Amino acid sequence: MQTPEPLGATRPTSKDVARAAGVSQATVSLVLGEKWRGRVSERTAGTVREAARELGYRPNLAARNLRLGRTRTALLVVPALTNEFFAHVYTGAAAVAADHGFGVVLYPSPDGVGPARDPFASAQTALDGVLASSMATAALEAFRGGELPLVMLDSDPADTGAAAHVNLDVARGMRLVTAHLLALGHRRFLHLASAAPSWTFDVRAAALGEALRGAEVRTVRSPLTVAAAREAAGAALAAPGPRPTAVVCDDDILAAGVCKAARRLGLRVPEDLSVTGFDDMALATAVEPELTTVRLPAEEFGRRGMEALLAVLAGEPARSDVLPAELVPRGSTGPAPAP
Amino acid sequence: MQTPEPLGATRPTSKDVARAAGVSQATVSLVLGEKWRGRVSERTAGTVREAARELGYRPNLAARNLRLGRTRTALLVVPALTNEFFAHVYTGAAAVAADHGFGVVLYPSPDGVGPARDPFASAQTALDGVLASSMATAALEAFRGGELPLVMLDSDPADTGAAAHVNLDVARGMRLVTAHLLALGHRRFLHLASAAPSWTFDVRAAALGEALRGAEVRTVRSPLTVAAAREAAGAALAAPGPRPTAVVCDDDILAAGVCKAARRLGLRVPEDLSVTGFDDMALATAVEPELTTVRLPAEEFGRRGMEALLAVLAGEPARSDVLPAELVPRGSTGPAPAP
DNA sequence: CCGCCGAGGTTTTACGTATAACTTCCGAGG
């Protein structure tokens, strides 16, 4: 006797439907596969569909996609989904995938706590391709030189190993921010950078350094939480010496922390201190004053990434892409205070 | 650098490994399945493993899990992931699932925009069970009376059809909030409720009504965005008649909107107006003043939900559960202003 | 009348893995 097999009741198969409809299994497959024109009579097709409905039949997609390389499933590798940005990326990627009959499974890697096991096993399914963010640093190693087609999001285009790269023009975003602040008369800056190592943050730092050549710039790193940013910014703003008049942040979350630190020090934003964010997530307009920030088209980013991956899978020439970033001036920046 | 063949990127199979190792396919399966003790010699096992490594073999999990009801994959049905709360739920659920060798695929249903197609097809895989939030109203219909084991998150326990229910004690959360505000002397309230229909919001409204029996309560509904909440609250606060001194919100997002509306009307929080949130997401401590709110253990919620589902799948008695809610007093509430 | 054709199916096979059932070899106990 076998194990009691308490796992879900065994569902009806195409064979069961065939028996109920009085036809062969192949006919059921033809009818339900929507490719029966001229192969099965309208009457029989109706009977089959009725029987399928009656039994509550649903095809076993695992069986359907048995052949390797045709599972129509992509893996999305991102840092923790609790970062709103990546929730948007997922939304975009999943939408495009769905339009092409593809599914998306997630491989979220909360920094350090990521699944220590085989990433493919943890995805619990066979995969056709991988769409990975360069911010998921730890997890990424597992896919380097992997045998699966790989499209990278926001990673160094010079990096080989990926079939295509879709990037955000964060360098331009940073240039827009610095130009905005320079025009407002700011000359002493604090750059509150992300402590997480990632190409996209390296690019931001480089662009900022380039644009502010000659100005006074101090850099402090912080994890991507409001509390951590508040501590880091608080310490930096209270340090001896002339105080910066503008803080450029790598993320809206960091900017929100800076605003809190400023308030705690009795500094008004933007009268005493200008603050800029990055990403333009919901948080940017939830705080007061609303954050001047750089809008990144997160959902479009996910869409374009998935489109590139699907193109690669279809054997089309891989189309790498760079999406524009845009300055959104709001209330957290203003003229530099008189010296 | 061999560019993998586009679509027919056929990966090595256990048969290929067998050929390379000079054994039969069954032996490969035995060795790699870790169930070869006493069946295969140490030497042969080594050869097989070496060959598998050499070819980069990975078992096709779709094929392995062909038999229905043993796919070790669960579906998580939630509203848009861009709501931080559900990102946490996913994190908890996925962690528990991974510990049991289960995968989690998402079925996010952005209200109304959800996948119009067959939800199972869109999940692109065979499923063993479903873990669904009652907030994913539209998508939920598809699973009602479905043949899959279903565990509901935050839905009416009287609702049959689910094998188990895991709930948050939002009624108690609401009672804690109202008691807090009553103790501060508030007597005129505005309840900013979620416009999305869901059992959890009904419970909150009922608990609030009960606790504030005798007090003056007005209710306004708003979608779960800061901008919408600001508009709704702004209109309600500017309405003629005595102004409420406290606003109870169904969500931190709504509370953030209320704070913005208050500022626009020249009202100080909490001196002129007390505001409370719900959920205690990152937003609650990102705004100024920080929100008095009800902490919901979102990640634990996801964990317990998945544990309940796995228990059901294992044939164990379904254990429904209610998780506690906790008041977190912060700066957005204070004594009622003198009349 | 024959051969051909197309409609409307059926039979058969392939997919990749797991596993039940079977074989073979070899040393030991009777």
Add this chain to the structure above:
DNA sequence: CCTCGGAAGTTATACGTAAAACCTCGGCGG
């Protein structure tokens, strides 16, 4: 000498679906 039994495999089959290859049966042009 014969049998038994375990180690170390192999062969065969099942899983559910898709699809290729194959039938069967009228109708029709020649």
